[in-house]
Amino acid sequence: MAPRSSRDAILGVHDGAMKVALTAPPVEGEANAALVALLAKKLGVAKRDVVLLRGETSRAKRVEVRGVAADAVRALVP
Template sequence: MSWLSHCADGSVVIALHIQPGAKRTELIGLHGEALKIRLAAPPVDGKANAALLAFLAKELGVAKRAVTLESGEASRQKRVRVSGASPERLAALLTGNRTD
């Protein structure tokens, strides 16, 4: 999966394409070599970035502190590092199959 990179420390880095200011926050699917996520939060004062990290933490079943923005703070193209997410939850993120 080109949108997902595994790191030596066990964490993963996810390549994302973000669409802020949408009607609702949702995962859309692949957009080129990145996952596309629509965010209801506006792209001002870091609100969209905070909403993105909270959304990913919830979807992957990890603490908010386990999700950090690696790059793309002011861009639609972002890279997010996630620690402690199971491979099954990561696969479910793309397929839309929740494992709650």
């Protein structure tokens, strides 16, 4: 995850993980909230269906998206 970017975007895959750029700063959970909002919007699910499982204070995060197949998530990556 790359906070403080010029736009919110999914950039690709790096070291086996999805790389995401966010405009929100990594302060008080703002970047985490922006990540959840971006994934929910791109996958067409409610924000409550995107759950941060691990990495709340780290750049590396593990996220669960309820009700979405892994193939749909992989399709987001350019």
